[in-house]
Amino acid sequence: MSVYAEERRADRAADAEQRRIDAAAAEARRVEREKAADERAARLNQQRQEGRARARAERLRVRAERRSARGAALTPGNVYRKGTLALVTASALGSLPAQVLHFVSISPMLLPLPLAIEGAAWVMAAGVAYADERHLPGWVRWSLRLLVLAAAGFAASINYTYGLHLPGLSAPDRQAAGIGLAAVTLLGPVLFEIRQWVTTLSADTNSPEERARRRHDRLRRRQHRTIAQLADRFVSxxxxxxxxxxxxxAHAWEIETGTDTPGMTPRLHERAARSAAALAHAQRAVIDPAPPRRRIGTLFRRPPVALPTPTPNQDESAETYVNRSTADLGVSAPAPITPAPAPAALPAAPAVSLVKSTDRVQVGAVAAESTRPRRATGRVPESARSSRPNRTADELLTEARKATKKWSDRELTAEGIRKAVHTSPAKARVLRDTLRAERAAAREASKKAAQAAGTGEAAA
Structure with a gap:
């Protein structure tokens, strides 16, 4: 009995557990179905929103295209061209029936005549447009314009006569009708010709670069007429x-002016050379200012001169403005650095007046009669002579090496060496060339040594 009860309880527990499992599985399936339904609804809603957004974007695009098309169609150029064509069509429709009625009233066989007259005017107007397009000579265009004016004028006279003879109108009305028909007959060809003229001018001057180019060509031909004519001859x-x-x-400019620089002429080159010389003189004046000018009264007196004893170093102490200004010449003096033998004696300088004597200047006479004693000229005593010893070429070269040891190649000039070692410009140029040659030889030797070292490392 107890075993059966235990089995019954176990079966009921198993049934309950199975029901619980089935209920949980059913609940899970329900949740999955609801989740799938929600996802499907969300996708549909998103698709509807995307469709509405695409439709809205398409409508906006169409509106923008229509707006841009209207803007492109309503530009001043399009309005002018299309409006002119509309007015020309209205003019033709207004003038042609009057001509047809006028000639048909005379004879039905004259019906093609108004069509020929009106058509001749419009064909000649189209010929003007074709001549502008093909860039034909001007006489062709004006001939076609005269034919247009003749045909349109004849048609206007016919319409004016027809308007004056309209029945059932008063005299002022007939006069107004004739004038109106004549005006509308002339209006079409005139408007068409003006439209073609404006279109041609706008096509020619539409590009700012093209306008600037034409202005430049006109200005160049006006300012350089001779050179432009010679260039035209070369081209032809x-x-x-x-x-x-x-x-x-460019070739003609070089022939006429002698230079291949555009705009430069011999006169401008001369002005540039004068300006460069003036600038160099001003810079030298700043570096080495000139001595102060003496008063006029001293021009007639001979300045005191103490002639030094001729020594081998005389060329070192005689430094003039001319020597200083020519120390940096590119060509060195061929003379060796060894000083030349000095002359035995220097003659006394003659007394020369620095100012040309005239009858109006009386200051010179007063200065000449002065009782101020003059210094004696002639040989300078041994005590007044320079005691500086003579330097040999090797000594000068040694001093120059020491002074220019830290100088760069750009700073190594004859003027700088002359000021550094206090020698003459000629010897300074020789020292400059010698030092430059030594530096070049040193650089070449270092370069060869570096190449040899690199070759040895590569072999190792």
């Missing part, structure tokens, strides 16, 4: 298309 002499005007103009 060469085969077609092989020589452009710019190359011919």
């Amino acid at each position: 002499a060469a085969p077609f298309g092989q020589l452009d005007f710019e190359t011919a103009f």
